[in-house]
Structures are given as C-alpha cells and as structure tokens.
Amino acid sequence: MKEIIKISWRNLWRNKRRTIITISSIFFAFFYAILMRSFQIGTYNVLIDNTVSQFSGHLQIQDKSYFDEQTIDYAIPFTDDFKNI
Numbered sequence: 125m126k127e128i129i130k131i132s133w134r135n136l137w138r139n140k141r142r143t144i145i146t147i148s149s150i151f152f153a154f155f156y157a158i159l160m161r162s163f164q165i166g167t168y169n170v171l172i173d174n175t176v177s178q179f180s181g182h183l184q185i186q187d188k189s190y191f192d193e194q195t196i197d198y199a200i201p202f203t204d205d206f207k208n209i
Contacts, residue, residue: 136143176182185206
C-alpha cells in the first residue's frame with residue numbers, strides 16, 4: 125500500500141502544471157459552491173421572514189370547517205385565554 129501511494133504521488137507531480145491547474149480548479153469550484161449555498165440559505169431565511177411578517181405568522185388557529193369554505197366567519201377570535209397558552 126505504501127508503494128502505491130509513493131508511485132501515485134510521483135505520478136501527480138510528474139506534470140506539475142497540470143496538477144496545480146486541477147487542484148486550483150477544484151478549490152475554486154468548492155469555494156464558489158459554498159458561497160452560492162450561503163447566499164441561497166440567506167435568501168430563503170429573508171423570504172420566510174418577510175412572508176411571516178406580512179401574513180398571519182408561523183402559526184394560525186382555524187376551525188375544522190375553514191378549509192371547506194375559507195371565510196373570516198370560521199376564524200377563532202383572539203382572547204386572553206390564548207395569551208396564557
């Protein structure tokens with residue numbers, strides 16, 4: 125096993141320019157993938173926060189018949205009992 129690693133290492137550096145180009149391209153691709161993923165997660169968080177702040181919030185309490193006919197008549201009024209839950 126030690127011999128194979130030794131031969132592989134020598135083979136990699138036989139053509140130094142090709143090895144450096146390959147290593148740098150893998151590094152930059154990995155760096156930009158992490159950067160884009162962080163932008164994506166940040167954008168998702170901002171979109172969720174904006175949507176929640178404009179509408180009813182993360183949690184909405186509804187009557188069972190609300191889905192059949194979505195009107196305000198089936199909304200449960202906010203009382204002091206809900207504050208204590």
